[in-house]
Amino acid sequence: MEGASIYVKKKVGIIGAGLGGLTSAILLANAGFDVHLYEKNTHLGGKMMRYQLGDTHFDFGPNTITMPYVFQQVIKQTRANPDDYFQIIKLDVHTRNVFSDGSTFDMSTNIDEMKSQLAQKDPQAAETFSVYLQEITRLYQLSEAHFFPKTFSNWKDYFSPKLASALRKVRPLESLDHFHRRFFKHEHHVQMLNRYATYIGSSPFMAPATFAMIAYLELIEGVYYVKGGNPTIAEGLTKRAIELGVKIHRGMEVKKLHVQKQSIKRIECENGEQKDVDLIVMNGDLLQVFPELVDERFRPSFRNAKISRFEPSTSAFVILASLNKHMKQLIHHQVYFSEAYKEEFEALFKEKQYAKDPTIYICNSSYTDPSVSPQGDNLFILVNAPALTPESVIDEEAYKQLIYQKLAEKGLDIRPSIIAEKIIRPKDISKQFYAYRGSLYGPSSNKARDAFLRPTNQAKDLHNLYFVGGSTHPGGGSPMVTLSGINVANLIINASFTK
Numbered sequence: 367m368e369g370a371s372i373y374v375k376k377k378v379g380i381i382g383a384g385l386g387g388l389t390s391a392i393l394l395a396n397a398g399f400d401v402h403l404y405e406k407n408t409h410l411g412g413k414m415m416r417y418q419l420g421d422t423h424f425d426f427g428p429n430t431i432t433m434p435y436v437f438q439q440v441i442k443q444t445r446a447n448p449d450d451y452f453q454i455i456k457l458d459v460h461t462r463n464v465f466s467d468g469s470t471f472d473m474s475t476n477i478d479e480m481k482s483q484l485a486q487k488d489p490q491a492a493e494t495f496s497v498y499l500q501e502i503t504r505l506y507q508l509s510e511a512h513f514f515p516k517t518f519s520n521w522k523d524y525f526s527p528k529l530a531s532a533l534r535k536v537r538p539l540e541s542l543d544h545f546h547r548r549f550f551k552h553e554h555h556v557q558m559l560n561r562y563a564t565y566i567g568s569s570p571f572m573a574p575a576t577f578a579m580i581a582y583l584e585l586i587e588g589v590y591y592v593k594g595g596n597p598t599i600a601e602g603l604t605k606r607a608i609e610l611g612v613k614i615h616r617g618m619e620v621k622k623l624h625v626q627k628q629s630i631k632r633i634e635c636e637n638g639e640q641k642d643v644d645l646i647v648m649n650g651d652l653l654q655v656f657p658e659l660v661d662e663r664f665r666p667s668f669r670n671a672k673i674s675r676f677e678p679s680t681s682a683f684v685i686l687a688s689l690n691k692h693m694k695q696l697i698h699h700q701v702y703f704s705e706a707y708k709e710e711f712e713a714l715f716k717e718k719q720y721a722k723d724p725t726i727y728i729c730n731s732s733y734t735d736p737s738v739s740p741q742g743d744n745l746f747i748l749v750n751a752p753a754l755t756p757e758s759v760i761d762e763e764a765y766k767q768l769i770y771q772k773l774a775e776k777g778l779d780i781r782p783s784i785i786a787e788k789i790i791r792p793k794d795i796s797k798q799f800y801a802y803r804g805s806l807y808g809p810s811s812n813k814a815r816d817a818f819l820r821p822t823n824q825a826k827d828l829h830n831l832y833f834v835g836g837s838t839h840p841g842g843g844s845p846m847v848t849l850s851g852i853n854v855a856n857l858i859i860n861a862s863f864t865k
């Protein structure tokens with residue numbers, strides 16, 4: 367499908383250079399389309415972004431990388447070698463869980479190590495772990511076969527008997543918390559596995575058990591890091607896009623899409639420039655960007671009133687802290703758990719408030735890669751935040767101090783060692799990426815409907831408009847949005863071949 371001349375004149379406008387947009391740009395350019403990629407920011411990669419404080423480097427956005435083969439596939443599909451663009455390495459011990467009693471549990475793909483740690487708190491858990499691994503493998507394999515490769519373009523896709531049968535088998539109606547309690551009795555074991563719901567910005571007490579497949583990814587396949595920082599993936603994809611002739615318009619916001627006869631004819635940019643297009647791939651958050659760019663009368667199936675029916679995934683309160691030393695307690699990833707885990711999710715989703723006793727995630731990539739932070743640790747500290755509402759306001763300085771105090775109480779007092787710090791709030795995330803209400807992963811997956819019936823990858827009312835990214839299928843998180851870019855590009859390429 368490379369460079370086929372029948373595509374040469376087809377002009378594709380891609381709005382947004384997140385991982386989804388970059389991926390579809392590469393694959394469409396590789397197939398011979400004339401691709402123009404518009405990104406309002408000056409960096410490409412969207413939420414996968416570098417941040418610099420003095421000479422300390424941070425990865426903003428995806429700190430935990432799973433499914434490395436998805437990113438590699440994008441490069442491979444263009445007959446290049448992924449290692450020439452980014453090098454992905456596996457972490458031996460990936461996440462240290464720290465509980466309120468001070469005990470710890472180090473997660474890895476070493477099953478014996480996992481069992482021996484489980485046995486310390488509950489001898490039976492070590493036995494049930496094997497059964498658990500079998501069940502999460504089954505959930506993953508079903509999702510991989512039936513959900514990941516699919517583009518949902520119209521209602522018929524949802525009603526295929528094969529899909530319905532697969533859906534019944536992935537425990538869509540059982541909560542993740544209920545599922546975990548069938549295997550594990552100790553609260554700490556349930557808590558550390560329940561946290562996987564937050565990888566899709568959701569609550570383990572509501573999200574379907576299907577998402578235990580994320581545990582499969584971490585516990586069977588492992589967690590990865592990209593040499594030089596995870597944004598190297600976005601930089602590698604950008605390099606490949608340029609090599610394949612994608613015309614990149616950085617710092618250029620698309621302001622309007624002009625519609626004629628149920629088809630988008632022209633893109634209008636912030637500088638007033640207009641460009642004719644044959645196809646559009648929208649990577650900007652569908653819930654926010656689609657309604658802003660397309661007049662409501664042209665999208666009767668996606669009226670403004672429909673948008674408020676989607677519950678956004680969580681946002682984040684992030685502190686980037688550069689330290690003048692290495693803290694001996696820290697590895698690459700760690701989680702300091704709240705004592706009131708259920709209340710934390712009630713605060714986030716029911717009360718739309720910040721948790722009083724939040725779970726605190728810390729990424730310290732300098733543990734694996736000292737080159738990114740020559741002076742000491744580079745701490746990316748993330749606490750789940752409610753999606754933006756008028757009520758979800760906090761005193762940021764006080765909340766930062768609360769986080770530092772909680773960490774100090776758990777044996778990690780970083781306050782004397784901080785040399786530079788920066789707070790990134792939900793409203794910053796919303797503004798920088800046009801993320802709907804500051805959400806990290808598109809709509810939440812708290813309800814089976816929102817988990818499995820996300821907005822489709824092709825617009826229902828406009829025949830040449832496609833969607834990629836976290837708010838569409840297969841969902842949020844860096845490998846999933848990349849898959850959406852692959853799926854949509856392949857859909858467009860195949861449709862053009864058959865015409």
Ligand SMILES: Cc1cc2nc3c(=O)[nH]c(=O)nc-3n(C[C@H](O)[C@H](O)[C@H](O)COP(=O)(O)OP(=O)(O)OC[C@H]3O[C@@H](n4cnc5c(N)ncnc54)[C@H](O)[C@@H]3O)c2cc1C
Nearest residue numbers: 382384386406412413427428429430620650835836843844
């Ligand atoms: C703090 C944080 C932590 C995260 N942690 C992880 C993690 O550990 N692991 C993981 O896998 N994922 C993680 N994620 C989620 C992951 O970053 C996202 O799912 C993924 O990067 C989103 O990619 P996307 O393709 O949907 O596009 P986005 O990254 O959302 O990019 C969309 C782009 O479109 C641009 N745009 C929007 N409107 C316009 C317009 N009108 N004109 C031009 N450009 C426009 C925006 O500027 C943006 O750059 C995290 C995200 C955040 C914010």
